[in-house]
């Protein structure tokens with residue numbers, strides 16, 4: 001029996017499209033998590049919190065400061081919750097919301113005293129800071145914050161930053177980024193697997209290698225899965241899609257049965273925006289991925 005803490009965090013304050021918050025709400029309302037919750041070998045607890053906006057508020061041009069403060073509210077809540085659940089020995093499944101939530105998830109894991117590596121599935125490097133970002137969207141900043149760079153409030157979500165050492169992070173699916181992000185990560189020698197339209201690799205094989213590599217240096221590993229890492233023809237319902245990307249099947253193979261992997265500490269799935277979906281394709285993909293997490 002494994003204890004699983006399912007955490008639905010409905011915050012889109014870090015994204016350009018605030019309605020990214022509604023991914024968590026959609027997952028809850030459509031009962032997508034039922035196969036996990038009903039699994040006889042799992043003991044689940046579900047948390048839900050929302051920092052949603054009214055339709056009127058969504059049309060506001062919120063200041064950088066307001067958005068940062070709201071991102072900090074959501075990530076602080078998430079960090080505290082994750083720390084407690086990890087200390088209980090639970091597997092954490094975090095569903096967003098936008099990718100700025102990763103600052104809360106993984107600093108919470110670190111604060112719980114866990115020695116872990118992280119596989120980051122994404123089209124983007126998410127390694128901006130307020131100095132380099134043109135959009136000032138915090139969902140483009142979690143990787144730099146987790147590595148101890150950028151805004152003090154973000155990186156200090158960890159009791160003793162940085163949350164991650166460069167060798168503890170492996171990125172996969174990367175194909176849309178700015179040169180400042182690339183320079184920052186390459187200088188730190190973070191492993192990055194580029195997945196351009198004209199260049200692809202076996203993403204499942206790479207995931208397996210990454211997992212094994214991280215487990216040579218750490219006792220556990222986690223996965224941060226931005227659904228835009230997948231080819232947008234499978235998952236169009238996301239705010240910043242990028243052409244090319246990982247085949248849905250490769251992600252399914254990678255995440256198959258991960259809830260039962262004793263070496264895996266947790267998984268987060270972010271950037272699902274049901275309002276941008278086409279013919280419920282992303283909804284169907286999300287549902288399939290959830291079923292995969294517990295299939296042996």
Ligand SMILES: [Mn+2]
Nearest residue numbers: 099122126226
């Ligand atoms: Mn991302």
